[in-house]
């Protein structure tokens with residue numbers, strides 16, 4: 548793995564690349580107008596490319612770069628604006644002023660939708676354990692422009708944290724977020740989104756840990772929501788209820804906190 552810049556890099560991008568190279572302890576290689584496909588073949592290493600507004604991450608076994616794109620979030624946001632329905636927002640029962648901790652940020656589509664739903668008075672914190680993904684997505688959220696200012700503001704408001712969700716959950720007080728959300732389902736995510744596909748090469752693959760669920764139940768004031776493709780005996784043992792939707796390839800498992808205390 549090494550770092551470089553986009554072809555037309557400014558002094559600012561070069562500075563950012565050098566700073567990240569020190570922070571991540573990986574080498575910096577000047578771009579010198581090289582083609583990425585050729586460079587990947589020669590080095591067989593992943594390449595993190597610092598761009599002006601958006602970064603890219605190449606993997607030697609995958610020709611398509613991983614880059615930030617709010618594709619699904621933008622489609623879901625427009626559907627909601629037109630009075631439509633979003634199953635994640637429904638099961639979370641999210642509304643203005645609420646707080647949501649997204650423990651598996653990825654490309655942040657779910658975080659963006661949650662941020663739009665809770666509005667300026669609410670708060671969304673998104674955790675990502677992969678440091679390259681966390682940086683790339685945070686930069687994308689801060690710079691991507693769609694034709695809707697409320698969507699852009701929803702992206703900018705997300706508080707991105709780099710790290711393991713269990714470490715963060717352990718530091719949080721009881722009932723400190725209305726909703727704690729997990730989306731650990733890679734297979735489904737990969738099938739669903741061409742933009743998420745390159746994430747597969749880089750993202751973390753651990754299954755959801757029992758301790759993380761216990762901590763999430765402690766930290767959530769209203770409910771814990773887990774996106775899931777199949778019945779999970781661990782979630783069932785905690786008393787999660789599954790919300791199936793006709794024809795859908797995934798469901799949500801929900802632990803209602805209020806009803807159990």
Ligand SMILES: C[S@@+](CC[C@H](N)C(=O)[O-])C[C@H]1O[C@@H](n2cnc3c(N)ncnc32)[C@H](O)[C@@H]1O
Nearest residue numbers: 651653654655656657675676711712730750751
């Ligand atoms: C399926 S993706 C999430 C997709 C996301 N919901 C979206 O809308 O784009 C799961 C993400 O969680 C991250 N992840 C996995 N385990 C984690 C952990 N223990 N702590 C923080 N992030 C984790 C992975 O690196 C990956 O980027």
